[in-house]
Amino acid sequence: xxxxxxxxxxxxxxxxxxxVSFSAAPGQVVGLLGPNGAGKSTLMRILAGYMTPTxxxxxIKGEEPAxxxxxxxxxxxxxxxxxxxYWEMRVDEYLRYxxxxxxxxxxxxxxxxxxxxxxxxxxxxRKRIIGQLSKGYRQRVALAAVLLHNPGVLILDEPTSGLDxxxxxxxxxxxxxxGTHRTVLFSTHLLAEAQAVCERVVMLRHGRxxxxxTPAEIRRDTFGDVIHIEVxxxxxxxxxxxxxxxxxxxxxxxxxxxxxxDVAAPxxxxxxxxxxxxxxxxxxxxxxxxxxxxxxxxxxxxxxxxLESLFTRVMESAGDP
Amino acid sequence: MSKKKKTPDPVPxxxxxxxxxxxxxxxxxxxxADAAAPTEESDAxxxxxxxxDGAAGGAAPARELAPPVAAADEVATAEPPAITAAHxxxxxxxxxxxxxxDDPTAAAAIEPRRIIRGGYRPVxxxxxWAVFRRELTLYFLSPMSYxxxxxxxxxxxxxxxxxxxxxxxASLVRTFSQMGFFLVVAVPLLTMRLVAEELRQGTLEIVLCxxxxxxxxxxxxxxxxxxxxxVLLSPTLAYPxxxxxxxxxxxxxxxAGYLGLxxxxxxxxxxxxxxxxxxxNQIAAGTLSFALLFVFWLLGRAADSLGEGLTSEVLLxxxxxxxFDAFRRGMIDTRTLAYIFSLTAFYLFLSVRFLGLRRLR
Numbered sequence: 001x002x003x004x005x006x007x008x009x010x011x012x013x014x015x016x017x018x019x020v021s022f023s024a025a026p027g028q029v030v031g032l033l034g035p036n037g038a039g040k041s042t043l044m045r046i047l048a049g050y051m052t053p054t055x056x057x058x059x060i061k062g063e064e065p066a067x068x069x070x071x072x073x074x075x076x077x078x079x080x081x082x083x084x085x086y087w088e089m090r091v092d093e094y095l096r097y098x099x100x101x102x103x104x105x106x107x108x109x110x111x112x113x114x115x116x117x118x119x120x121x122x123x124x125x126r127k128r129i130i131g132q133l134s135k136g137y138r139q140r141v142a143l144a145a146v147l148l149h150n151p152g153v154l155i156l157d158e159p160t161s162g163l164d165x166x167x168x169x170x171x172x173x174x175x176x177x178x179g180t181h182r183t184v185l186f187s188t189h190l191l192a193e194a195q196a197v198c199e200r201v202v203m204l205r206h207g208r209x210x211x212x213x214t215p216a217e218i219r220r221d222t223f224g225d226v227i228h229i230e231v232x233x234x235x236x237x238x239x240x241x242x243x244x245x246x247x248x249x250x251x252x253x254x255x256x257x258x259x260x261x262d263v264a265a266p267x268x269x270x271x272x273x274x275x276x277x278x279x280x281x282x283x284x285x286x287x288x289x290x291x292x293x294x295x296x297x298x299x300x301x302x303x304x305x306x307l308e309s310l311f312t313r314v315m316e317s318a319g320d321p
Numbered sequence: 322m323s324k325k326k327k328t329p330d331p332v333p334x335x336x337x338x339x340x341x342x343x344x345x346x347x348x349x350x351x352x353x354a355d356a357a358a359p360t361e362e363s364d365a366x367x368x369x370x371x372x373x374d375g376a377a378g379g380a381a382p383a384r385e386l387a388p389p390v391a392a393a394d395e396v397a398t399a400e401p402p403a404i405t406a407a408h409x410x411x412x413x414x415x416x417x418x419x420x421x422x423d424d425p426t427a428a429a430a431i432e433p434r435r436i437i438r439g440g441y442r443p444v445x446x447x448x449x450w451a452v453f454r455r456e457l458t459l460y461f462l463s464p465m466s467y468x469x470x471x472x473x474x475x476x477x478x479x480x481x482x483x484x485x486x487x488x489x490x491a492s493l494v495r496t497f498s499q500m501g502f503f504l505v506v507a508v509p510l511l512t513m514r515l516v517a518e519e520l521r522q523g524t525l526e527i528v529l530c531x532x533x534x535x536x537x538x539x540x541x542x543x544x545x546x547x548x549x550x551x552v553l554l555s556p557t558l559a560y561p562x563x564x565x566x567x568x569x570x571x572x573x574x575x576x577a578g579y580l581g582l583x584x585x586x587x588x589x590x591x592x593x594x595x596x597x598x599x600x601x602n603q604i605a606a607g608t609l610s611f612a613l614l615f616v617f618w619l620l621g622r623a624a625d626s627l628g629e630g631l632t633s634e635v636l637l638x639x640x641x642x643x644x645f646d647a648f649r650r651g652m653i654d655t656r657t658l659a660y661i662f663s664l665t666a667f668y669l670f671l672s673v674r675f676l677g678l679r680r681l682r
Contacts, residue, residue: 045526048530049529049530049680050526050529050530050680051680052680070532070533070534071532073530073531073532074532076530078527078530080523080526080527080530082523082526084522084523084524084526084527085524086455086459086524088459088462089455089458093458097451097454097455098531100447100448100450100451101448101451101452101528101531101533102531102532102533103445103447103448103532103533106447149532
């Protein structure tokens with residue numbers, strides 16, 4: 001259970017986190033999505049108790065880890081962005097060390113290590129020295145260490161960064177599995193990752209929440225629906241003297257749509273966003289409109305927006321601070 | 322595979338590829354990862370995948386963009402084992418106590434229990450022991466410790482022999498004084514990495530986010546460094562035995578001298594530890610603690626050269642070395658004990674505070 005209320009963190013004049021509020025229920029996987037420098041790590045560090053906020057609350061199960069409650073911290077599993085390990089230790093030694101530090105009862109330690117190692121798939125490397133492991137394995141060791149005290153809340157800061165695609169997908173699967181009984185907050189700058197793992201996404205930009213909801217909701221709210229259009233002619237072929245005419249006429253036909261020119265030649269490519277744009281009726285109307293303006297549509301397809309375009313759009317609607 | 326048709330934008334397609342393997346990997350990987358898996362296992366996998374499919378909801382169209390064959394290839398060539406159904410199950414014991422049996426009511430959420438910085442932070446011996454063990458192991462693994470060890474032993478052995486042949490006395494008074502100076506050099510080399518290195522490598526963030534007070538960290542590290550220093554000095558116990566073979570030394574000054582050496586080491590380690598918490602640069606930490614220890618040593622020298630007078634007396638009080646002098650002559654002074662213990666406690670306290678400051682930034 002995570003509640004963040006009006007959280008502000010200021011570094012000198014720089015506002016790293018600006019009045020952020022959201023909450024996450026048990027059994028929910030929430031993704032913090034944002035470009036680098038959006039304040040994701042700062043927010044997570046405050047939640048993990050590594051930093052104190054300038055104002056506001058970051059509450060985990062009714063307590064604020066930032067105010068140094070050892071009890072609060074014992075309910076959190078925090079994986080920092082740099083999952084730094086002690087490279088000279090063996091995996092087993094390291095996990096035992098972390099378990100002791102987390103005050104896991106000594107009778108339970110071997111069992112917990114076994115379980116965490118099994119969950120993270122590192123049973124085979126338990127006797128190896130951490131420094132000699134591959135990056136994927138090191139990330140798993142770090143994740144296993146976080147699970148040792150069986151925390152109800154997991155805070156994972158970019159757990160898949162620097163991994164290859166297969167390792168990424170495995171870690172994602174792991175996070176989904178862990179999220180069924182725990183509250184998981186994890187950060188990423190990949191939209192696809194957020195879509196694959198989270199039930200809910202909180203988008204940050206310049207330290208502010210700019211969107212909060214399921215990935216599908218955010219997409220719908222910000223874009224309406226998006227379709228890509230490709231026609232057989234180039235812009236110059238279509239536009240007689242200049243192409244603005246064609247674009248203007250298209251805009252006239254669909255006054256509510258946002259039309260963007262992607263590629264002018266050899267074949268014109270456009271992106272069009274409007275509520276309900278993916279409906280067949282709309283696409284039929286679009287095809288007719290294109291045809292009337294001398295264009296031969298060869299492709300009209302609904303699109304999954306990229307993170308970049310989604311951000312640009314959300315930013316525009318939120319207004320740049 | 323119904324919605325997959327044309328997606329002209331290449332970016333989502335690329336980004337979706339890992340997603341696809343997330344879904345497909347367990348199914349395809351089963352024979353690779355565990356050929357002898359029982360049939361229920363693959364059923365479980367199937368169920369998990371179905372559950373995941375249901376949960377993924379909005380992600381469904383994106384998932385189907387990549388061919389599942391690619392995922393299978395990746396699994397076959399990849400080095401780590403794939404996550405199987407067993408891994409996806411949330412299997413930790415006593416799940417109930419971990420997960421929100423305490424009801425997160427709205428009231429509790431709005432009025433959180435705040436524990437003020439600097440308030441009660443229990444020190445659990447198990448945590449101190451864990452930190453202590455790790456640090457001590459690290460000392461025995463580090464080449465630097467063996468280097469320091471060798472240099473200290475060779476130099477003190479050489480000076481022990483020369484002091485015997487020069488002075489012709491069966492006494493360790495001169496050797497103790499020289500070993501005191503070795504500490505000024507050796508302790509910074511041993512303690513400089515304690516916290517500075519963790520800060521530089523980023524492991525300190527993990528340490529500070531553990532359910533553990535800073536004092537446990539400081540105590541564990543301090544005890545480990547102190548223990549290692551005592552181990553490092555222990556071979557010099559051969560000197561008194563050697564003296565006994567060739568002469569008839571007075572045992573009193575030797576016992577007192579060793580006690581003094583141990584106490585002096587304790588203080589120096591505390592100072593070294595504090596300088597290590599003060600900076601993220603090992604070399605800076607080492608230099609700073611060397612400078613501090615050297616000043617202690619200089620104070621005694623300065624007092625000697627000033628002769629009688631108030632300044633000289635004050636300096637004598639302040640210098641750890643002058644206090645050590647009394648010990649190696651066989652005198653145990655309670656004022657000295659108070660001096661060393663209180664200064665050690667002071668520096669340990671400073672270390673705890675400085676470590677706490679690392680949290681704020």
